[in-house]
Amino acid sequence: MLFMLISRAKAGAKREQLVEHLTRQVHSETWDLIRHGQLTHLLFKTGDEPGFFAVLNAGSLAEAKAMLDAASQRLGPFEIDIEPVKQFPHFD
Numbered sequence: 001m002l003f004m005l006i007s008r009a010k011a012g013a014k015r016e017q018l019v020e021h022l023t024r025q026v027h028s029e030t031w032d033l034i035r036h037g038q039l040t041h042l043l044f045k046t047g048d049e050p051g052f053f054a055v056l057n058a059g060s061l062a063e064a065k066a067m068l069d070a071a072s073q074r075l076g077p078f079e080i081d082i083e084p085v086k087q088f089p090h091f092d
Helices: 015-022 028-035 061-070
Strands: 002-009 039-045 051-057 078-085
Touching: 002 061, 015 051, 028 039, 051 078, 061 078
Parallel strands: none
Antiparallel strands: 002 051, 002 078, 039 051
């Protein structure tokens, strides 16, 4: 299943904190997800509230949530919304 991961700033996070966090080197566990094709389309939001958008391939919503829970320390000043998506709207 595919999921959109959309970041948003945690309450009280300053723009400078967000930018600093986003410009750090990508964590090795995140690279592993990218290498294995589980995390794709990693894009960065610009504007007043920097952040990121990505597509995650996981077996279920519970698995996607567990993956994010395991990465919670690395998310720093961001919270993540997980939204299930599909490529074709007519198929369930």
